[in-house]
Every structure is written in structure tokens, then in C-alpha cells.
Amino acid sequence: MSKQKYLDNLFEPILVINNKNEIIYYNHFFSTFSGLSPRKIKKIENVSSLLSSIDNKISLDQQIDKVRKDGGVSVSKEGLIKFLESEETFNCVLKVNQVDEDEVLICFNDLSIEKSIYDKYRKQVEELKVSYKQLVLADKLKSIGELSAGISHEISNPLTIASGNTEILEILLETQDDLNSKEDILEAITNIQSSLLRINKITLNMKKFVHEGVKSKQFVSVDKLIQSSVGLVSPSFERLGITLTCEHNSDISAYVDELAIEQVLVNLLKNALDSVENSNNSIKEVKVYTSLDTKNNSFSISIEDTGSGIKEEVVDLIFNPFFTTKELGEGTGMGLSLSSQIIEEHQGEISLVQNSDNGCIFSVVLPSAEISNYLELETRNSNLDDNETSKVLVIDEDYLNLNFYTTLNEQCGGSFLVSRSISKSLQLLESININKVIFGESLFSKDNVNSILAMEDDIEIYVYSETDNISEVDIRGIITLPLNKEDVLEKLEINLGVDDEV
Amino acid sequence: MKSKTKMVSKAKYNVLVVDDEEKICKIIKIFLDMSSRFSNVVLAKDALEAMMKLNNQDFDLIIVDKSMPNRTGLDFISNLKKSFKLGKIKVLLISGCLTKEDALVAMKLGIKDILIKPFNRQRLMEKVGAILKF
Amino acid sequence: MSEGLNIKTSHEDDNLVVTFSGLIDEDSSFESIENKLNGNVIFDFEEVSLINSCGIREWVTFLESVDKGTILTYRNCRQIIIEQVNMVHGFIRDGARIESFYAPYYCEECDQEHKVHLNVADVKDGKAPEIKCPKCKTADLEFDAIEEQYFQFIK
Numbered sequence: 001m002s003k004q005k006y007l008d009n010l011f012e013p014i015l016v017i018n019n020k021n022e023i024i025y026y027n028h029f030f031s032t033f034s035g036l037s038p039r040k041i042k043k044i045e046n047v048s049s050l051l052s053s054i055d056n057k058i059s060l061d062q063q064i065d066k067v068r069k070d071g072g073v074s075v076s077k078e079g080l081i082k083f084l085e086s087e088e089t090f091n092c093v094l095k096v097n098q099v100d101e102d103e104v105l106i107c108f109n110d111l112s113i114e115k116s117i118y119d120k121y122r123k124q125v126e127e128l129k130v131s132y133k134q135l136v137l138a139d140k141l142k143s144i145g146e147l148s149a150g151i152s153h154e155i156s157n158p159l160t161i162a163s164g165n166t167e168i169l170e171i172l173l174e175t176q177d178d179l180n181s182k183e184d185i186l187e188a189i190t191n192i193q194s195s196l197l198r199i200n201k202i203t204l205n206m207k208k209f210v211h212e213g214v215k216s217k218q219f220v221s222v223d224k225l226i227q228s229s230v231g232l233v234s235p236s237f238e239r240l241g242i243t244l245t246c247e248h249n250s251d252i253s254a255y256v257d258e259l260a261i262e263q264v265l266v267n268l269l270k271n272a273l274d275s276v277e278n279s280n281n282s283i284k285e286v287k288v289y290t291s292l293d294t295k296n297n298s299f300s301i302s303i304e305d306t307g308s309g310i311k312e313e314v315v316d317l318i319f320n321p322f323f324t325t326k327e328l329g330e331g332t333g334m335g336l337s338l339s340s341q342i343i344e345e346h347q348g349e350i351s352l353v354q355n356s357d358n359g360c361i362f363s364v365v366l367p368s369a370e371i372s373n374y375l376e377l378e379t380r381n382s383n384l385d386d387n388e389t390s391k392v393l394v395i396d397e398d399y400l401n402l403n404f405y406t407t408l409n410e411q412c413g414g415s416f417l418v419s420r421s422i423s424k425s426l427q428l429l430e431s432i433n434i435n436k437v438i439f440g441e442s443l444f445s446k447d448n449v450n451s452i453l454a455m456e457d458d459i460e461i462y463v464y465s466e467t468d469n470i471s472e473v474d475i476r477g478i479i480t481l482p483l484n485k486e487d488v489l490e491k492l493e494i495n496l497g498v499d500d501e502v
Numbered sequence: 503m504k505s506k507t508k509m510v511s512k513a514k515y516n517v518l519v520v521d522d523e524e525k526i527c528k529i530i531k532i533f534l535d536m537s538s539r540f541s542n543v544v545l546a547k548d549a550l551e552a553m554m555k556l557n558n559q560d561f562d563l564i565i566v567d568k569s570m571p572n573r574t575g576l577d578f579i580s581n582l583k584k585s586f587k588l589g590k591i592k593v594l595l596i597s598g599c600l601t602k603e604d605a606l607v608a609m610k611l612g613i614k615d616i617l618i619k620p621f622n623r624q625r626l627m628e629k630v631g632a633i634l635k636f
Numbered sequence: 637m638s639e640g641l642n643i644k645t646s647h648e649d650d651n652l653v654v655t656f657s658g659l660i661d662e663d664s665s666f667e668s669i670e671n672k673l674n675g676n677v678i679f680d681f682e683e684v685s686l687i688n689s690c691g692i693r694e695w696v697t698f699l700e701s702v703d704k705g706t707i708l709t710y711r712n713c714r715q716i717i718i719e720q721v722n723m724v725h726g727f728i729r730d731g732a733r734i735e736s737f738y739a740p741y742y743c744e745e746c747d748q749e750h751k752v753h754l755n756v757a758d759v760k761d762g763k764a765p766e767i768k769c770p771k772c773k774t775a776d777l778e779f780d781a782i783e784e785q786y787f788q789f790i791k
Contacts, residue, residue: 029723156619161529
């Protein structure tokens with residue numbers, strides 16, 4: 001045994017076993033590392049009983065068998081182990097190699113500190129991101145505070161003009177009978193109207209500024225949203241051996257700020273992961289599924305976990321900012337609060353729909369893509385202006401095309417209403433005034449056109465250049481692909497938001 | 503109301519209204535003209551025009567907007583004071599919003615009162631009446 | 637649960653006693669005593685529950701800021717500290733003195749482990765002193781670690 005004595009100088013814990021798998025040598029540091037004093041190590045008859053793998057990533061026996069059979073070296077995956085009679089866990093890598101006919105050398109690379117620091121780092125980075133977002137929001141609020149001084153100044157003039165002129169109107173109507181005052185009256189009324197328009201523009205700009213937090217929305221398939229969120233968290237799930245399953249439903253689409261919603265889903269998935277990890281329930285699983293609510297024009301994404309649920313006394317607090325069930329320094333508790341803010345900005349709702357010892361179900365309900373898009377159009381445009389913007393309905397399944405039109409709306413004041421299905425389009429046509437319809441290739445057919453015309457027979461029909469069978473239908477215009485702004489506006493005879501009389 | 507021993511015909515005042523928003527100038531003029539206490543209500547759209555009017559005529563009251571593009575109302579009054587052109591003319595400052603700093607400056611300049619926009623005829627007349635003491 | 641490092645100071649005759657309790661790790665801060673140590677200072681580790689390599693790093697950095705003229709004594713060093721001390725240079729400053737520490741022993745009669753408080757003076761020739769079991773009073777305790785390794789710090 002003295003031949004290995006020099007190994008006592010190593011910083012790495014190592015063992016040597018003989019062909020009966022008995023420990024014939026261990027260096028000084030191994031004793032310190034494992035917490036096993038010489039007395040305890042003496043009692044170990046077979047190295048198999050020395051340690052156990054907590055996450056089944058390491059099997060020392062298999063490694064020893066392998067090097068004995070094939071020679072060479074065996075390096076394990078990174079895994080959690082603990083030693084005989086101790087509860088302390090170590091995150092390590094084991095390296096086993098055959099020294100000679102009889103002896104096998106086992107080395108431990110302890111990565112516990114590295115892992116814990118890495119985890120802390122990741123958590124802190126996430127917390128920093130959250131803090132940054134809060135800072136940006138606080139900064140924005142401060143700007144709004146500063147802005148409001150400017151705005152109250154801007155609004156005060158048109159307000160003064162409007163109210164002054166209404167007083168003048170009153171006086172004119174009371175005191176003057178003759179027709180000469182008619183001009184004065186009309187002038188006062190015009191002054192009032194133009195002042196109100198001015199005020200309206202100012203508030204619309206305010207709204208735009210406030211909503212800049214939710215960046216431009218895009219049409220996206222809900223499946224894709226879920227896939228990308230899942231992709232971000234699946235390594236963590238794998239590492240902890242917790243199953244993550246998603247149900248696919250390729251038909252549902254959303255009109256949302258993709259990154260923001262992804263953030264919400266990742267937050268919910270992480271919470272589910274933590275809940276399952278910390279629970280003693282035997283099943284360790286998180287499920288993600290979606291459902292469509294056609295009656296209410298909305299859809300939902302649900303995240304179900306098999307954790308131990310949320311305590312009754314805190315259930316009402318979970319969406320509060322700074323509320324957290326985690327230890328100091330482990331979580332700021334901004335996740336659910338920010339998530340609910342994001343969902344609110346999308347006119348949706350996030351809630352805890354089920355809570356028990358066997359787990360929770362969180363559900364995110366969002367308005368259908370068509371409704372979201374329509375709401376955005378309506379709030380963006382001024383309803384006081386004289387300009388009449390005719391609405392164009394685009395019926396298309398292609399996400400790229402849909403997002404082309406939403407971008408166009410931002411640029412030229414919102415004339416394009418977008419839908420991914422005929423049935424939804426018919427719904428829209430019931431209550432909204434539309435005079436032009438653009439059909440995407442996949443949804444163009446004589447029947448579909450007829451059902452549209454049945455709602456409103458003077459609607460102008462437009463198709464794309466590569467669509468088949470267009471001769472069967474009375475087409476007003478053909479839009480060339482790939483889509484470009486000038487061509488679309490020209491073909492539809494739209495002059496940057498102002499319609500020509502047809 | 504103070505009673506006077508002598509009967510005097512009611513004094514008529516000359517007012518200069520300075521505001522870059524022409525429509526507000528007009529409204530103030532219409533309101534002032536409705537009362538019989540003003541012989542001349544003159545309008546100016548900025549400090550420069552106001553100076554010209556001041557050179558041509560005497561005024562009892564200047565109604566000036568604080569926020570004007572080239573020179574603010576406070577600067578205008580301050581200049582008048584420094585060049586001794588203000589004399590006994592009283593000043594009413596109108597503004598959409600007034601900070602504490604503005605109020606302090608106004609007080610130092612001897613500005614009699616402030617009127618926050620938007621205002622109605624009654625409020626305008628109350629303040630003007632109080633300043634000119636009628 | 638307020639984990640982390642707690643630092644308390646008190647006076648004992650001529651000496652400033654600095655008592656550490658809790659964890660010495662990557663989150664520990666010695667700010668409260670940085671640049672405040674002068675004269676005779678005793679570090680007491682009785683209540684330290686954990687120390688890791690990151691903690692040692694923080695400690696070594698802190699120690700470098702202590703005035704060179706300060707006389708340091710280490711007292712009641714826990715086993716976990718002794719184990720780390722033997723691994724990394726710098727925990728005990730040159731010229732500093734270790735007064736007392738804990739060593740692991742075992743009683744075969746009672747089948748129980750005991751952490752025994754020893755003074756450095758008790759260790760002669762790198763050998764663990766003979767101690768009687770505090771519980772059964774009769775048996776001799778067996779030193780429950782590797783002497784050559786454990787007493788390395790006692791030069």
C-alpha cells in the first residue's frame with residue numbers, strides 16, 4: 001500500500017480497489033471529502049456499498065465492470081451521489097480506470113460548488129432581468145410624470161378654446177336673433193370641434209407611448225409559442241428527471257407579443273418544475289395543453305403539475321409583486337406578477353384554476369387572434385377624424401402574409417382586418433363594415449367567396465397572383481406575390497388611409 | 503365695495519393680451535369686451551408684437567401667457583421691469599400648469615395673480631376685477 | 637430563516653474577540669470588520685456551521701486587508717475549518733496563532749462520535765492526545781481521522 005502513499009498529496013479524492021472490489025487504498029483527501037473516517041472505511045467490505053446514486057446518473061458498479069472487461073477508462077456523467085451513513089450530497093463525475101490486473105483506480109471530480117454557483121448565477125441573471133424590466137417600467141412611469149406636465153400644458157390650450165367657444169355660443173344664441181350671428185355661431189362650433197380633435201390626438205399619443213411596453217404583436221401559432229417556451233426549460237426538466245408533455249393543436253393561432261407570452265409560459269413552467277421538484281408525490285410530471293373556446297372567441301393554455309399545490313393561506317397572494325414562497329435570495333417573486341401584467345396587456349386572464357395536494361393547474365386565457373387584432377385596430381385609430389378608412393378583410397392562413405398586413409396597419413393607419421378562417425370571417429362580417437376582401441391561396445374557393453358575398457353582396461374580392469381557378473369568380477383585383485406595400489395599396493386603391501370614391 | 507364721496511364715472515381700462523394661441527386671445531377679448539369697463543383690448547401674439555403695442559399706447563393691465571415659444575411670459579415681464587417700461591401696469595399671468603419655481607419668480611416680479619387654463623368668463627372677470635379693483 | 641454569515645465583536649481584557657457564526661461561503665461579507673481590526677484580535681469559529689472553497693476565498697481576501705501589525709489568534713476552529721485550512725494556504729495568516737480547535741474522536745464502548753475541544757499545545761509530535769470518553773468515562777477515545785493529515789496545520 002505504501003506504493004500509493006504519494007497520492008496522499010493529491011487534492012482529488014481517490015480510491016484503489018482490488019479484484020474483490022475491496023478498498024485497499026484511499027488517499028487522505030478521500031476521507032475528508034466523503035466524511036468517512038478510517039474507522040468507517042475499514043468496515044466497508046465491498047466498494048458497491050460505499051456510495052449511492054441519487055439521480056441514477058452514476059453507476060459505479062457498471063463502470064468497474066466495464067473497465068475490467070474492456071480495459072481503458074470509464075468517465076461517468078455528472079450526477080448526484082451520497083456516501084454511506086451520510087446525508088450530504090455531492091455533484092460529481094467519477095472516473096474509473098484499470099491500473100493493472102488486480103487494481104482499479106477510482107477518482108472523484110467534485111463539481112458541487114460549481115453547480116451551486118452556476119444555479120445561483122442563473123437565478124440571479126433571471127432576477128436581474130426582472131429588476132431591469134421593473135426599472136424600465138419605473139423609468140417609463142417617471143417619464144409619464146414628466147410628460148404629463150407637458151401634456152397638461154398641451155391640452156390646456158385646446159380645452160380653453162373649446163370651453164371659451166361654448167360660452168360664446170351660449171351668449172350668441174341668447175342675445176342675437178338676426179342671421180348675422182350665424183357665421184359667428186358656425187365659427188364657434190368649428191373652433192370647438194378642432195380643439196377636441198387636438199385633445200384627442202394628444203391622448204391617442206399618450207396611449208401609444210404607454211402601450212409601447214407590449215411591443216408589436218404578431219400572428220403566431222400557439223403550438224410554436226409553446227414549443228419555444230418548452231425548449232427553453234426542457235434541459236432543467238431533464239436534469240431533474242421530471243416529465244414534460246405537450247398536447248399539440250395546430251389549429252389555434254394567437255395575435256400577441258411573442259417574446260412576452262413566451263416569458264409568461266416559461267415562468268409558469270419554471271414554477272411547475274419547482275413545485276414538482278419540492279414535492280414528495282410519486283408522480284413527477286408537468287403537462288401543457290390548449291383548448292379553444294369558440295363561443296367566447298378565446299383560447300387557453302393550461303399548465304398542470306403534480307406538485308403539492310399552493311397553501312390555502314397564500315393562494316390569494318400569488319399574483320402580488322414580491323410575493324414568493326422561495327428562500328431569501330432564491331426568487332424575487334416578480335414572475336407571476338409580471339406575467340399577469342403581460343397577460344392583462346393582451347386583454348387576457350391568468351388564473352389558478354385548480355389547487356390540491358396533488359398539484360396545480362394554471363391557465364392563461366387569451367382572446368382569439370382575430371379579436372385581439374381588431375381591438376388593437378380600433379384603439380389605435382381616432383374615431384373623431386373625418387377621414388373614412390374602409391376596412392379590408394384579409395382571409396389567409398399563412399402567418400407571414402398575416403404579419404405583413406399587421407405591419408402595414410402600423411405604417412398607414414390601420415385598414416386591414418385579418419382572419420385565419422372563413423367561419424371567423426363571417427362572424428366579423430356580421431357586425432363590421434367591410435368593403436374589400438383579400439383571399440389567401442389556401443382559403444380561396446368559389447364556395448368560400450359565395451358565402452362571403454351572401455353576407456354583403458357588394459364586397460370587392462381580391463386574390464393573389466398565384467391562386468388557381470380565379471376565373472370562376474368575379475375578381476376586382478390581383479395582388480402580386482411576394483407582397484409589397486406599394487402594390488397592395490395601389491391594387492386596393494388605398495391612398496395611405498384615405499379612400500378614393502369608387 | 504367702497505363708497506366714494508364723489509361721483510365718478512366708471513373708469514375704463516386698457517388691456518394688452520399676449521398669447522401665441524390666437525384663438526385664446528380672441529376669446530379673452532370677447533369676454534372683456536362684453537363688460538363695459540374696457541376701452542381698448544389689444545391683442546399680441548408674442549413678446550415682440552407686445553413691445554410694439556406697448557410703445558404705441560398706455561395700458562392698465564397686461565394679460566400674458568407663461569408658455570410662449572420665443573420668449574416666455576415671465577421673461578417678457580422681467581425685461582419690462584428691468585427696462586422700467588412696466589411702471590404701474592398690472593400683470594395677470596395665465597398658464598396651463600405652474601410650478602413652484604414659476605410662482606416664486608412671478609411673485610418676485612410683482613405679478614398680481616395667476617389664472618390656470620382652462621378658465622371660464624366668470625373666473626377671468628373675477629381676477630381682472632380684483633386686480634383693477636372694480 | 638436567516639442564513640449567511642453573522643459577525644459579532646466583543647472585548648476580553650486587551651483583546652478584541654470576533655465571533656463568526658453561520659456559513660462562510662460565496663455570499664459572505666466581511667465588510668463589517670474590514671479595516672477595523674487592530675491590536676490583539678481573537679477569531680472565534682465556535683459557531684461556524686459550514687465553510688467551502690468560495691468562503692475561503694472571501695476570507696483570504698478579507699485577511700489581506702487586515703493591518704499587518706494586528707496580532708491574530710484563532711480559537712475553537714471547527715473540524716470543517718481545519719479540513720479546509722489543510723487544503724488552502726492563506727486561511728491562517730503567517731505569524732498568526734491557532735489556540736484551540738475541535739478534533740473528531742470515537743468511543744467504541746458507546747458507539748458514539750465525539751468532537752473534542754483541544755488546545756494546540758496538547759498535540760505533541762503530530763499525535764492526537766489521549767482522551768477519555770466524556771460519556772462512559774472509562775474507555776479511551778479513538779482519534780477518528782488521519783493524524784498525519786489533520787494535524788498538518790500544527791507545524
